[in-house]
Amino acid sequence: MNTEDDEFNRIEMEIKFRQRETTPPLSPFLWAEDPRPSIFATDPAFKAKAGTGLTTGQIMSNVVKRKRNEGVEAGTIYGLSHDRDEALIKAKLMKKAIDELHKNTHKV
Numbered sequence: 001m002n003t004e005d006d007e008f009n010r011i012e013m014e015i016k017f018r019q020r021e022t023t024p025p026l027s028p029f030l031w032a033e034d035p036r037p038s039i040f041a042t043d044p045a046f047k048a049k050a051g052t053g054l055t056t057g058q059i060m061s062n063v064v065k066r067k068r069n070e071g072v073e074a075g076t077i078y079g080l081s082h083d084r085d086e087a088l089i090k091a092k093l094m095k096k097a098i099d100e101l102h103k104n105t106h107k108v
Contacts, residue, residue, distance in 0.1 A: 023029055040046040048055050054062070067074035 046055055046057075049059070052059065064074045
């Protein structure tokens with residue numbers, strides 16, 4: 001090991017010691033030092049679905065991953081910026097206009 005690694009390890013140990021010194025004993029941040037049953041284990045909102053064995057969060061994560069693999073950004077949260085909302089409104093209006101045009105041009 002070189003002196004940079006030694007210094008890094010010394011600083012890391014000092015930080016851990018100080019955190020341990022100031023963190024309450026029941027803090028969830030000490031989970032690695034004190035593994036205990038999850039408070040979510042008995043909460044029905046976090047239980048796995050029958051059949052799949054996956055929680056709702058895991059199912060939603062899988063959906064987002066699948067959509068991203070298909071090239072769709074499924075993780076977008078609207079309402080965070082005015083510009084993004086404006087772009088969304090314009091895109092919806094454009095789609096509506098194109099659908100209307102398509103419907104009118106293919107009438108019998």
